[in-house]
Amino acid sequence: MxxxxxxxxxxxxxxxxxxxxxxxxxxxxxxxxxxxxxxxxxxxxxxxxxxxxxxxxxxxxxxxxxxxxxxxxxxxxxxxxxxxxxxxxxxxxxLASVGEMIAAVVHEINNPLGVINMAADVSLILHEQGKYDLIEEHLRAIKVQTKRASVIVNHLLEFCRDAGLEKQEDVDINEVINKSFIFFSKDLSNKNIKVIHELSEDLPLVNGNVIELEQVFINLFSNAENALRSSSEKQLTVRSFHRGCFVIVEVEDTGCGIPFNVKSKIFDSFFTTKEKGEGTGLGLSISYKIIQNHKGTIGVESEEGKGSKFIIQIPVMKVHENIDNG
Amino acid sequence: MKILIMDDEPLILKLLGNYLTMLNHQVVPVSNGKKGLELFLEDPETFDLIITDFKMSGLDGISVVARLKDEGYDVPVVFISGYGMADKKEVTQNLKIVAVLDKPFDLEELNEVLSLVETHENKQ
Missing domain, CATH: 1.10.287 (Helix Hairpins)
Known part of the structure; x- marks a missing residue:
């Protein structure tokens, strides 16, 4: 007025x-x-x-x-x-994604630490017994396991820190998918989830941010793991291929599926079907935003009781540049 | 003692096996719960102890132990876990579990558990 x-x-x-x-x-x-x-x-x-x-x-x-x-x-x-x-x-x-899979991360670190500690203990005993020739094998095991633990810890640090969020580079999507499994491939296997990789070998590069894209895949794998908890057939298929101007990634599970009445809300912020304290409701909304920033699309096909298939399309690098240039 | 070891981490299996052999125990190492259960059921009375990983692909440690209890076997069990389970008492409820050792654990901790089992065996 x-x-x-x-x-x-x-x-x-x-x-x-x-x-x-x-x-x-x-x-x-x-x-x-x-x-x-x-x-x-x-x-x-x-x-x-x-x-x-x-x-x-x-x-x-x-x-x-x-x-x-x-x-x-x-x-x-x-x-x-x-x-x-x-x-x-x-x-x-x-950080919430990491929190949700922290048990898997702890397991991935504790296992090599377990081997290192045991190899060191056995080496000390062998040293006391003067069996020096047997110590070398244990020292080598210690080195390999230290490397294994450090890959996980360093990758965790790389994933969690704020730096590099703005960094755009040529990205091999298959490499990002494989890195996303570093944290919890063993956990999926322990939960008897069969993981099938159908990754195209001649995938063109896309332009994007590796950490952000990894965050998308971790969110999708984590959701799939959650959806498969009560399924009799536990299968997670990750597919990548190239069609037209797009690199396409499909993450398909044989889990509980998404009920029809909530399907339109899954990309909304703070919407979650997980138990209280287990999910933030930010994973898919952030994933949606990230893919949008990469000039791509993310969608879902799902049938309750049969499973879900998330489909991500990201323009290949040359097309991406053309879009930027108008 | 005759000890069944189940762990899907090959190096843990090998190192633990070597160590227990050094202590003059008879070791049966297997990399999964299904194989472990089969071997145990072939000759159940001969086993004095089971050392098993808590979670393994396929049949996990806790399922194997629950199955053995259901079938009336009362063998002592030591769980080893990479998930930090030692403080979770509910895991050990209703099962004859001597100890839960969180990875990484010292062999001294394992020695204490072995002494406990041996003492118990001798009393029986």
Whole structure:
């Protein structure tokens, strides 16, 4: 409402300023005389009012400009805050993904640590017994297992830290898929989930962010694992192929499927069908956003009780560049 | 003692097997629960102890032990786990489990458990 009143005042002042200016025009003077509207005011008196009106107009205009600058600064701050919030949301969702699969990560680290500790203990005993020739084998096992644990720890660090989120590079999707399995391939196997890789060998590169894309696959694998918990047939198929201008990845499970009434909500933020404390409801919404940022699409085909198939399409690098260039 | 070891981590299986052999135990190492169960059921009375991984692909350790209990076998069991299970008492309920050792565990911890089992065996 305040803006409407300000608008009316602005038009009124503008009219009052323009009116004497127009009075210089003869035709307007004639019109002026004909109307007799300002019969008690001489034209010359209007010219005295003119600078005063201009003064007020300039003041008013100044205030408006100041407000516009203030609003634009406020908009910039809000936009920056929104960017930070979005980045924090992506980070939170990433950490939540790690949280959801932490048991698997712990197992993947504890197993090599178990071997290292045992090999060291056995080596000490062999050393006491003077069986030095048998120690070498154990030391080699320690080295291999240290490397195994460090791959997992380093990858966890790489995945969790904030840096590199902006980094765009040529990405081999198959490599990202394989890296996504580092954390919990053993866990899937322990849960008797049969994982089938049908990855095309001649897949073109896409342009994107490796960590973000890995986050998408981890979310999909984690959801599939959850959907397969109570299924008699536990199978997860990951397919990659190239069709037209797109690299396509399908993540298909034989799990419980998605009920029809919630299918339209699965990409909404904070929507989850997991037990309280088990899911944040951010995984798929963040995945959707990430794929959108890669100029791709993500969709789902699902039948309750039979399973789900998530389909991701990402433009291959050359097409991607063309889209960027308009 | 005759000990059945079940773990799908080959190096754990090998190292543990070697160590227990060094201690003059008779070791039967297997990499999965199904094979372990079969071997145990072939000659159940001869086994003094089962050392098993908690989770394995196929038939996991806890399912094997539950199955043995259902069939009336009362063999002592030591669980080893990479999931941090030692403080989860519900795992050991209703099953004759001597100990749950979280990976990485020291062989000294295992020695204590073995002494406990041997003492118990001798008393019987």
């Amino acid at each position: 305040g803006r409407i009143i300000k608008g009316i005042i602005f038009i009124a002042i503008l009219g009052a300023v323009l009116f004497p200016v127009l009075c210089w025009i003869d035709a307007f003077e004639l019109l002026w005389e004909w109307t007799g509207f300002y019969e008690n005011i001489e034209i010359d008196e209007l010219f005295i009012l003119f600078p005063i009106l201009v003064f007020f107009f300039v003041i008013f205009l100044g205030l408006q400009v100041k407000e516009i600058i203030y609003l634009s600064q406020k908009l910039q701050v809000s936009s920056d805050e929104l960017k930070v919030s979005q980045s924090q949301l992506v980070q939170s969702a990433k």
